[in-house]
Amino acid sequence: MRSLYFDELRLGERFTTDTYAVSEAQITAFAAEFDPQPFHIDDAAARASAFGGLIASGWHTAAISMRLIVDGPLQFAGGVVGLGAEVSWPIPTRPGDVLRVVSEILELRPSRSRPDRGVVTVRNETLNQRGEVVQMLVAKLLVPNRPR
Amino acid sequence: MRSLYFDELRLGERFTTDTYAVSEAQITAFAAEFDPQPFHIDDAAARASAFGGLIASGWHTAAISMRLIVDGPLQFAGGVVGLGAEVSWPIPTRPGDVLRVVSEILELRPSRSRPDRGVVTVRNETLNQRGEVVQMLVAKLLVPNRPR
Numbered sequence: 400m401r402s403l404y405f406d407e408l409r410l411g412e413r414f415t416t417d418t419y420a421v422s423e424a425q426i427t428a429f430a431a432e433f434d435p436q437p438f439h440i441d442d443a444a445a446r447a448s449a450f451g452g453l454i455a456s457g458w459h460t461a462a463i464s465m466r467l468i469v470d471g472p473l474q475f476a477g478g479v480v481g482l483g484a485e486v487s488w489p490i491p492t493r494p495g496d497v498l499r500v501v502s503e504i505l506e507l508r509p510s511r512s513r514p515d516r517g518v519v520t521v522r523n524e525t526l527n528q529r530g531e532v533v534q535m536l537v538a539k540l541l542v543p544n545r546p547r
Numbered sequence: 548m549r550s551l552y553f554d555e556l557r558l559g560e561r562f563t564t565d566t567y568a569v570s571e572a573q574i575t576a577f578a579a580e581f582d583p584q585p586f587h588i589d590d591a592a593a594r595a596s597a598f599g600g601l602i603a604s605g606w607h608t609a610a611i612s613m614r615l616i617v618d619g620p621l622q623f624a625g626g627v628v629g630l631g632a633e634v635s636w637p638i639p640t641r642p643g644d645v646l647r648v649v650s651e652i653l654e655l656r657p658s659r660s661r662p663d664r665g666v667v668t669v670r671n672e673t674l675n676q677r678g679e680v681v682q683m684l685v686a687k688l689l690v691p692n693r694p695r
Contacts (some may be wrong), residue, residue, distance in 0.1 A: 433610035434617055436626045449625075457629050458613050462581035462606045469582055477597075478584045481605050483635030535631075 402476040404545040405517035408504055416471035416500040419463050421455060423494035429459040454491035460498075460534045461486060464525045467500045475519070475542045482518065484538035490531055497528040505537070516543045550624040552693040553665035556652055564619035564648040567611050569603060571642035577607040602639035608646070608682045609634060612673045615648045623667070623690045630666065632686035638679055645676040653685070664691045 423442075430439030434456035437444035445453040469479060492498065506520035519542050525534035571590075578587030582604035585592035593601040617627060640646065654668035667690050673682035 429610075433614045434627075435614075436617060438626065456610075456613070458606065458610045462577075462604075462610065465604070465606050466581045466583075469584060478586065479582075481636065483633065485631065485633050487631030488629065 402474045403542075404476045405507070405509070405519065405542040406544045408507055408519060408542070410504055410507060412504045414471060414473035414502045416467040416502075418497050418499045419467055420497045421459075421463065421492055421494065423453060426453060426455045426459065426492075426494055429462070430456050434458060450491060453494055455493070455496075457486070457488045457491075457534070460488060460492045460525060461536070463492075463498055464500050464523060464534055464536060467498065467525075468502065468523060471500065471502070473502050473521075475540065476545075477541075477543050480541045482539045482541055484536055486534065486536045488534050490533055492527070492533045496533070498525050498533065500525050514544070515546075516541060518542075550622045551690075552624045553655070553657070553667065553690040554692045556655055556667060556690070558652055558655060560652045562619060562621040562650045564615040564650075566645050566647045567615055568645045569607075569611065569640055569642065571601060574601060574603045574607065574640070574642055577610070578604050582606060598639060601642055603641070603644075605634070605636045605639075605682070608636060608640045608673060609684070611640075611646055612648050612671060612682055612684060615646065615673075616650065616671060619648065619650070621650050621669075623688060624693075625689070625691050628689045630687045630689055632684055634682065634684045636682050638681055640675070640681045644681070646673050646681065648673050662692070663694075664689060666690075 427440050438448045438450050439456050500523050502523045505522050509517045519540045523536040575588050586596045586598050587604050648671050650671045653670050657665045667688045671684040
């Protein structure tokens, strides 16, 4: 797979990743380590909650999305080096969901101070098997230009 | 520890969590699962990279910060239910870092449509042992009012 430099990226280009199936065991294991709230780790408590059943930590959805992106078709030269992002979770990820990420290049801003690089804004929608958006991630990434 | 309802929160209140020591083994294990880029999983490759050594995935820093917050002194009634957030990583987390989170309530917005709840904006700074900010997370959380 070819890695893209900043000056090779095109506004509006879209990329779709492979899929990732999320099991209940994965959801509870991640949450036990990083987000041990009842609705992430305890099926009975989750059923009694407003969520009506076990849901993944938003940070687990974010981590899975990152794995899909790192393994996906949009490969940046120098890797995925995130400066920052806006993230939201319109609906939760649930056991049995099969996720994929659709990425679109929203903005390309050459660096003023460093002519060898630029900042790429990418919108990454994480979709479940019904096409519902479980995460919207708009990320700013640092990408080098092709060396001269 | 007492859980706070929306109508009990005060603008500008600050809360500091306990600490979390991050090992090289934890950094590479998280990254192997969710962000398998060379500078997160391969010490030699990381030393040769612009980072000069192994760094944690930003999503690992986010997950650790969440664990600190969930175990911390700012307990919301109903749990930490995030609607969305802005996150940035001014500098990376590195092996041996000891992280803590300082949270401050930035905004309290009662829901227009649902008088039983409100949206709280919290700025969560994750600091390392030198007081450097490794993550800035401004999160919007849904918090219920005290039932009447």
